[in-house]
Amino acid sequence: GEDVEQSLFLSVREGDSSVINCTYTDSSSTYLYWYKQEPGAGLQLLTYIFSNMDMKQDQRLTVLLNKKDKHLSLRIADTQTGDSAIYFCAESKGDYKLSFGAGTTVTVRA
């Protein structure tokens, strides 16, 4: 079973914004992460947020954290075809172990 939940699919038009949502369960998590997996490849860290922050912006990426609701979101502005991938939300579990969601497959259509 998953401690971290995400919707499985998102389809977005090129140039629009994508919003990927995630809920987690461990209120003691110190860091929350977004990883990206392109076809046939391993996971790459996109961004992370410390649990005492509400928002973090990094170029086209905006992470919002609602700690009260244990809700994390990733917004990708001006979505491009190269953004088509699987996006994983993860929470830290102590001992630097991570608990991953099932992943959201983002498809960018022209």
Next chain:
Amino acid sequence: NAGVTQTPKFQVLKTGQSMTLQCAQDMNHNSMYWYRQDPGMGLRLIYYSASEGTTDKGEVPNGYNVSRLNKREFSLRLESAAPSQTSVYFCASSETSGGVGTQYFGPGTRLTVL
């Protein structure tokens, strides 16, 4: 730096065969991890090694063994492969003293058990 490397990239086994998946990292990280990835289930932790000389079970350890050969290398062994072990296997490493705890992943091994 190569980061995290894994061998082989692909493998097909018959039920009951054994094999070892190799992983190495050149980032001087203390911790290393083995995950399996199955469709719709995300990544599940099989075993991890918090530091050289220690290993611990993760969420799905049954049917697997690991060896932390040295600080760089962490191998995963399937003693008697079963079709349920058909999956993509990822190795990862991270630093454990302070910092963000980012895990760095290898490219994966795609294993099919017939």
